[in-house]
Amino acid sequence: MSLADFSIVGFFAGTVILVALSIEVGYRLGRRAHRRSQEEKESPVSAIEGSVLALLAFILAFTFGIASDRFDSRKELVRAEANAVRTAWHRSDFLAEPERTETKALLRQYVFDRASAFQSADAERVEHVIEEAERIQEHLWSLALVHAHRDMNSDVAALYIESLNEMAAVHASRVAIGVQARIPIGIWFTLAVLTFLGMSLVGYQAGLAESKRTLAMPVLALAFASVVALISSLDQPVSGFTLTTVSQQPMIDLLADIDKHRIVMSGER
Numbered sequence: 077m078s079l080a081d082f083s084i085v086g087f088f089a090g091t092v093i094l095v096a097l098s099i100e101v102g103y104r105l106g107r108r109a110h111r112r113s114q115e116e117k118e119s120p121v122s123a124i125e126g127s128v129l130a131l132l133a134f135i136l137a138f139t140f141g142i143a144s145d146r147f148d149s150r151k152e153l154v155r156a157e158a159n160a161v162r163t164a165w166h167r168s169d170f171l172a173e174p175e176r177t178e179t180k181a182l183l184r185q186y187v188f189d190r191a192s193a194f195q196s197a198d199a200e201r202v203e204h205v206i207e208e209a210e211r212i213q214e215h216l217w218s219l220a221l222v223h224a225h226r227d228m229n230s231d232v233a234a235l236y237i238e239s240l241n242e243m244a245a246v247h248a249s250r251v252a253i254g255v256q257a258r259i260p261i262g263i264w265f266t267l268a269v270l271t272f273l274g275m276s277l278v279g280y281q282a283g284l285a286e287s288k289r290t291l292a293m294p295v296l297a298l299a300f301a302s303v304v305a306l307i308s309s310l311d312q313p314v315s316g317f318t319l320t321t322v323s324q325q326p327m328i329d330l331l332a333d334i335d336k337h338r339i340v341m342s343g344e345r
Contacts, residue, residue, distance in 0.1 A: 087308040091301035094268065095275050099293050102276035106283020121284060125277035132270040136303065139267055142259055143310035150254040150313065150322045154194075157246040158326035161187055164216075164239035165334060170232040175219045182219075184334050186212050191327035194313070202313065206251060213244055254313045254322075271300070 161183060168179045186209060193205035220240055224233040278296070313322075 084305050084309045084312070088301045088305035091271070091304040092297045094271055095297035095300050096294065098272045098275035099279035099282075099297070102279025102281075103283040103289070104279075105276075106280040107286070108283075109280075110284050110286060121277065121281050125274070125281055128270065128274045128277055132267075132274040135263070135267050135270055136307075139259060139263055140303070140307050140310075142263070143307045146253060146257060147310045147322065150250070153246060153250045153254060154322060154324060155326045157190070157243070157250060158187075158330045160239065160242040160246050161327075162330055162333075164236070164243055165330075167232070167236040167239050170236065171219075171223050172226070175223050179216060179219050180334075182212050182216055184331070187327055187331045187334065191324045191331055194322065194324050199313075202255070206255070209247060213240070213247065216240055216243075259307070259311050267304075275300075 165180065165183050168176055168183065171179055189205045189208055193201050217240060220233070220237050224237065275296075279293075282293075
């Protein structure tokens with residue numbers, strides 16, 4: 077099992093526990109150090125705490141940047157794929173029957189599956205749709221070859237095949253960037269270590285100053301866990317959270333245009 081298999085709620089709960097435990101461990105060590113020696117000063121501890129927390133803030137911002145950039149890339153790829161499929165749809169008008177009708181039906185199914193699957197929170201359905209998309213691409217390619225073999229010098233066939241290649245390329249990018257790519261486990265490990273050290277020093281300083289446990293400590297744990305859960309949500313292709321789900325509106329709009337075109341063509345017949 078990898079970190080990609082953990083739920084966002086699991087990331088949130090795990091971070092809350094890690095932060096709360098780190099603060100409590102540091103707090104008890106600080107109280108014990110204060111009882112053993114009255115000479116230990118808070119100033120050196122504050123300097124070390126500030127340095128570790130600065131490193132923690134840096135790695136947290138760095139991790140958020142990776143997840144945010146990938147989220148933006150997934151949105152851009154949805155638009156790119158909608159444009160590629162739209163081009164293939166229009167160029168399929170030049171195909172002869174029966175390849176034209178079958179091609180248009182396959183393209184509509186392709187758009188419908190992807191628009192619906194990536195809006196759901198079902199990772200298994202997304203995997204199934206990816207496999208089905210690759211099957212449809214192979215079928216579209218075989219139909220294009222049948223048409224191309226009728227006239228090997230056809231510019232129209234070349235343009236249509238080019239649009240299929242663009243579809244396949246965008247699909248591969250969506251799978252690589254949107255589904256397979258993840259924040260490396262080494263970054264998560266470093267973030268966890270710095271979190272433990274930084275929060276332990278926060279608790280240590282509080283214990284050294286003989287401060288009482290306050291509501292501020294659980295608030296800190298909840299706030300930090302919320303940011304980590306947000307990063308985890310942005311890093312997952314199927315998060316289940318509306319605010320971090322990549323909109324499939326370009327594909328939905330394309331599906332509506334395809335259906336409208338089919339209705340018009342049926343009326344003309």
